[in-house]
């Protein structure tokens with residue numbers, strides 16, 4: 021008699037793949053397949069476009085990317101013969117009848133079963149999928165696609181289109197590729213209504229503060245909780261060569277219950293987890309919803325493509341308990357800042373093959389945040405190595421330039437984090453102490469220097485050529501600005517000098533990556549000197565606003581025991597580029613900008629993702645700020661912001677590549693497509709003024 025149970029083991033994985041690293045990507049894919057098989061899984065799902073890497077960007081235009089992806093698929097298909105019962109789902113770009121599609125490919129035991137193209141592309145935020153791919157528009161339709169004989173597959177064609185595969189024991193596997201989960205009419209709804217047992221979602225979803233809550237709790241658990249069924253969600257994890265960090269969290273859910281969730285910010289290059297599910301539970305779940313039964317009955321059929329092989333595993337004992345539901349692990353946005361940028365920095369560092377990082381440490385909040393992130397990176401890596409040593413495992417992510425890192429975070433930080441306080445005659449004792457204390461606590465390799473001789477030398481050269489020396493007492497703003505900017509820029513030149521030579525002095529090979537520390541607020545209003553220390557190799561905080569950075573510093577101080585951060589969070593931000601008055605700092609960032617950092621955070625997110633121009637922003641601020649500011653003050657603040665923004669937007673075109681943590685990032689290269697030579701906002705400003713006049717009159721009338 022047929023058994024009542026229909027049990028199978030299913031595996032999700034995560035891979036830290038790298039755009040165009042075909043060899044490495046294939047190795048990681050093969051490793052996760054082998055591990056899934058060893059765990060006894062019948063299905064292994066991988067993330068979106070995992071063969072070439074999700075972030076190939078305009079390399080998707082190149083024929084090479086398609087050819088090499090097919091070559092890797094052929095190798096994977098040969099290897100799959102070692103695991104004959106395992107269904108493998110992988111991702112790559114595939115051209116069908118002249119058009120390029122973003123596809124999930126299902127294969128088993130050397131045979132391609134189905135190529136499923138993506139039905140809805142993602143173009144939000146930093147995504148640009150429709151630049152390279154087209155969406156498949158023929159719902160519930162498949163065609164037989166010829167396979168180029170050059171690639172050497174044993175079969176000469178494979179079904180291509182919106183279909184489902186079905187095992188010989190009647191288990192059906194359907195697909196929903198990343199964005200399809202986020203669309204209003206998600207594919208998993210149709211799949212469930214057509215009785216599909218298992219939905220595979222291969223994704224390329226990057227980290228944005230708080231986004232994983234929506235991804236896992238609302239969409240994956242919400243979706244499978246509404247229509248039932250097994251939902252496999254699989255995402256990349258790591259840095260694949262760009263500003264984004266993919267935050268993993270591959271998941272198995274069944275009927276709205278979470279069974280597996282892979283860690284979001286762990287550094288290992290591969291990770292696999294599997295769970296046993298009983299497919300009969302789906303049937304019971306769906307049968308309980310009468311309206312769903314009726315909806316399902318009226319749906320047209322989907323193409324079911326049969327394959328040889330059984331999904332139900334007779335060796336899983338019906339007596340074994342099924343996995344119990346687990347609680348989703350959900351970090352707060354500030355906790356995510358302690359994890360995401362440090363993980364991204366580590367992957368970038370080891371893939372760049374550089375020897376460490378250089379941070380010009382001013383004692384202020386921004387460079388302190390950057391240095392702290394490097395320290396947290398060292399903690400993360402050494403903790404992972406410690407755990408691996410206990411479990412006697414290994415992973416390529418534990419190695420930097422061929423050397424396995426140790427288990428001591430102090431030692432690792434001292435080796436790879438190099439900081440310098442570069443005092444000028446305008447620097448204060450307070451910032452110097454802040455920098456020294458922090459460097460000592462986090463065990464950076466730190467020194468202090470004076471830059472005044474270099475500044476005087478440059479001004480001397482100018483005086484010799486032009487017979488003129490600028491002065492801070494001049495009423496011409498250009499002179500005082502030039503005197504400030506020369507200090508700021510010389511720090512950048514010195515930073516690169518230190519980065520290139522620091523390891524020479526230690527008798528070690530290689531050089532250091534220079535880290536920048538301009539935050540999004542100051543970048544938006546251009547309160548940085550162009551080509552000063554805001555120009556660096558990488559910037560972990562470039563899309564993060566000051567108020568979030570302060571929360572980060574506060575948490576890092578408490579959680580990781582770095583007491584010196586307390587004084588830094590409490591200090592008043594200052595550029596220290598103007599003369600001190602009575603030995604005290606007389607220049608503050610907020611005083612010079614004319615807006616507080618908290619105000620800039622509000623304005624920054626109204627601009628984007630709020631998508632407001634000056635007039636709409638003014639209107640939005642009326643309701644947000646009218647309790648604390650007069651109409652004139654709000655008008656003044658909006659106009660001040662937009663004037664500064666317009667004059668300085670050109671600085672965003674050269675901003676350092678920054679970790680993309682927030683949609684309000686002003687990165688001009690990929691994320692924020694806007695001109696950088698602006699006219700004045702005369703019509704918009706006039707409209708605001710007219711509205712102010714109007715509102716005042718109305719107010720006057722009602723008094």
Ligand SMILES: Nc1ncnc2c1ncn2[C@@H]1O[C@H](COP(=O)(O)OP(=O)(O)OC[C@H]2O[C@@H]([n+]3cccc(C(=O)O)c3)[C@H](O)[C@@H]2O)[C@@H](O)[C@H]1O
Nearest residue numbers: 501504505508542546547548549550552594595609670697
């Ligand atoms: N439309 C345009 N397109 C392309 N480039 C343009 C441009 N307009 C000016 N430029 C260029 O930009 C230059 C002006 O920019 P820049 O040299 O940066 O100078 P500028 O923006 O005038 O001054 C830098 C400001 O940043 C402040 N700062 C500096 C350092 C650190 C901090 C801090 O606490 O974070 C603040 C400093 O106090 C000052 O207010 C022009 O001389 C010109 O070369």
Ligand SMILES: Nc1ncnc2c1ncn2[C@@H]1O[C@H](COP(=O)(O)OP(=O)(O)OP(=O)(O)O)[C@@H](O)[C@H]1O
Nearest residue numbers: 380381382384385386387440441442443537553595
């Ligand atoms: N005295 C200094 N020593 C070393 N680096 C400095 C010094 N002053 C400025 N820098 C570098 O230049 C960057 C911008 O300078 P500044 O301190 O004026 O800006 P900031 O955005 O307020 O940054 P922070 O909060 O780190 O001071 C700093 O983040 C730091 O990397």
Ligand SMILES: NC(=O)CC[C@H](N)C(=O)O
Nearest residue numbers: 142198199202224225226
């Ligand atoms: N690759 C995708 O389709 C991304 C989709 C989705 N908006 C996300 O951020 O996860």
